[in-house]
Amino acid sequence: MTAPTDLTFVARVRAALAGQVRSILAEAEGNGWRDLQHRQLAERIKALVAATHPVNDPTGTWGGVDLLGPARRLAVRLAELQGPSGLFTGGDNVDSPPDSAFSVNDLADALLLLRRAGTPTADHRALTEALERLLAATVPALTGGGVHTPNHRWEISAALARLFLVSPAPELAARVRQWLAEGVDVDDDGLYSERSANYAAHVSNPSLLVIAEVFDRPDLVDVVERNLDATVDLLLPDGSVETVMSRRQDQNQPIPLAVYLLALRRVALLRGRGDLAWAAGLALEQGITAPADAAARLVLDPDIARVLPAPVNPRRPRQRVFGAAGLLVEHASASTTVLFGGSDYAQQGRIRSGLANSPTFLRLFAGAAVLDSVRLSRTFFGKGPFRADGLRVERGPTGETTVTLAETVTAAYYQPLAQRDRDPRGDYRLGDEGRFSAAMDFDRRVRDDVTLHTTVGARLTATGVELTFDLTGAVVDWALELAFRPGGTLSGARRLGERGWQLDATAGAAAAPVAVSYRCGDDVIRVELVEASDGQGNPLPAASSAPVYEPGExxxxxxxxxxxxxxxxxxxxxxxxxxxxLLTVDMVP
Structure with a gap:
């Protein structure tokens, strides 16, 4: 018996593909393809070929339209971009095996689609031969080339797996086994080492699923399933996946659940997971972000179109701690709270691509009212904002959760060198002391340290979170910044022109708390200042400078x-x- 088909999913894939094909054909009328990178060219070939298959065009919409002619022209342009090594040129990464692997994955899919054509025409055969030449030329570089980042291993391995389907040479499988022997970089909580929703959705998950299918590796499906489990718990009320802990470019960007659609469907079907089916339904409602990929799957992996298991909504309230990433996500009945203490800055001492750099330590979602970021800035030797060196979670006897975030930062003044270390020429070693570099031979000098200690406590409540800040040590200005998502109205604070608003902390020492509300529609986040002192029962010392966020040197x-x-x-x-x-939420059900 044929399994029932998810007609809604299939219809939306076909509609999205049709839109993409129309856009590609419109481009073909000009000279826009000359400026496209190889990955964009390969994706367009895949889309055009996918649209020729009856599964994606059951009514013959494209029957009288030449789709393979433009695809051949794209292949000619790709051949012009293919260098002597077989890799494609273009972009910042020169002669890059992993960058070319992205194009190889699309081209291999296109070739496999062509091979499934019912009655191949001369156009089919011509494009097939062109793609076979392009792909064959890449094999030496992909079986011998290296990578930059963790996810590149799986992208290249997926390309090799697809090439194995095209032509099952043993060296392709051997190279995949070599990369897999390093172990997949997923932690106990289901996060890949880059902690990136973007790369999990676009690279690691789809790549591992292809490798699992081609080489019969169900353990790789287990890895993807664990990541999707994590993704469901990282899903925010606005339909995006939390990225504050990411070590890649998306740490400051929202990533929609839509990009996980195909992986969610595949694993929900393979493992009978109702919760992943629920998430796949949400992802589908956000739209088809990669029509060519989805359309290719309908042909090459027709089971992806089966009706999903009955959806099961994740329970609320629930809480998940991602220990290695220093992240806590609590989905309460009326809000979602995110606490982050997993920045790499404490260990690495630098801002760098590949590190978790975000100073945001709290986010709060209450319907349409969203507190996107809470940060603690300070004026301390250009060291930048507070970034906790970890996240400690404690649970009280009644089940309430308290989170502690802490950081100690130090800067130094340096004493004169001892007599034995002096150079009459004044020629001293150039060194980096952690904050700046100078020819001072720092490690031979006695230091006079200046230190600032910061502790942030967060007690999660039924209606929000209670925050406590303790700062001791160097006498410097600090500024707590709460950044609300645009679209609402803030009241109860003093306007600061273009810079925002200020809540008078000195008034918080009075008997009555100071309160500010941020309203978006019927949803409200209330900020109530209940204590502001020097920690010894005296009034809070006022800052000597205007409120500002200091990003650091x-x-x-x-x-x-x-x-x-x-x-x-x-x-x-x-x-x-x-x-x-106190941060409290008030939402209309």
């Missing part, structure tokens, strides 16, 4: 910033300080 030196956007509310003061505030 590593950004300032290059004229950059990682400042948050939106409606920004500031609470300011001077060390020593103890501040306690």
């Amino acid at each position: 590593e950004y300032r030196f290059l004229g950059g910033t990682d400042a948050a956007a939106g409606e920004r509310l500031y609470v300011t003061g001077r060390v020593p300080a103890r501040v306690r505030m």
Whole structure:
């Protein structure tokens, strides 16, 4: 008996593919293809070929349209971009096996689609021969070339797996086994080492699923399933997947669940997972983000179109701690709270691609009202904002959760060199002391350290979170920044022109708490300042400078910033300080 088909999914894939094909054909009328990179060219070939298959065009919409002619022209352009090594040129990564692997994956799919044509025409045969030549030329580089990043191993391995389907040479399988022998970089919580939703969705998950299928490796499906489990718990009320802990470019970008659609469907079907089917339904409602991929799957992996298991909504309330990433996500009945203490800055001491750099330590979602980012900035030797060196979670006898985030930062002044270390020529070794570089032979000098200690406590409540801030050590200004997502109205604070708003912390020492509300429609996030002191029972020392976010020397030196956007509310003061505030949500059911 044939399994029932998910007609809604199939119809949306066909519609999305038709839109993509129309766009490609419109491009063909001009000279726009000359400026496209090889990955864009390969994707277009795949889309055009997929549209010729009856599964994707059952009514013959494209029957009288030449789709393979433009695909051949794209293949000619790709051949022009193929260098002597067989790799495709273009982009910042020169002669790159992993970059070319992305194109190989699409071209191999296109070739496999052509081979499934019912009655091949001369156009089919011509394009087939062109793709076979392009792909054959890449094999030496892909079986012998290296990578940059963790996910590249799986992208190349997926390309090799597809090439194995095209022509099952043993060296292709051997190279895949060599990469897999390193072990897949997934932690106990289901996060890949790059912690990136973008690369999990676009590279690691789809690649591992292809490798699992071609080489019969169900253990790789297990890995993807664990990542999708994590993804469901990282899913935010706005339909995006949390990325604050990412080590890649998406740490400051929302990633929609839509990009996980095919992996969610595949694993939901393979493992009978109702919760993943629920997530796949949400992803589908966000749209088909990769029509060519989805359309190719309908032909090459027709089971992807089966009706999913009955959807099962994840329970609320629930809480998930991602220990290695220093992340806690709590889905309460009326809100979602995210706490982050897993920045790599404490260990690495630098801002760098491949590190988790975000200083955002709290996010709060209450329907349409969203507190996108809470950060603690300070003026301390250009060291930048507070970034916790870990996340400690404790649970009280009644089940309430308390999270502690802490950081100690130090800067130094350096004493004169001892007599034995002096050079009459004044010629001393250039070194990096962690904050800046100079020809000072730092490690031979006695240091006078200046230190700032910061502890942030967060007690999760039924209606939000109670925050406590303790700052001791160097007497410097600090600014707590709460950045709300645009679209709402903030009331109860003093306007600061284009810079945002300020809540008067000194008034918080009075008997009555100071409160600010951010309303978006019927949803409200309330900020209530209930304590502001020096931690010794005295009034909070006032800041000597205007509220501002200080990104730190590593950004300032290059004229950059990682400042948050939106409606920004500031609470300011001077060390020593103890501040306690309540963040509560009020939502209309």
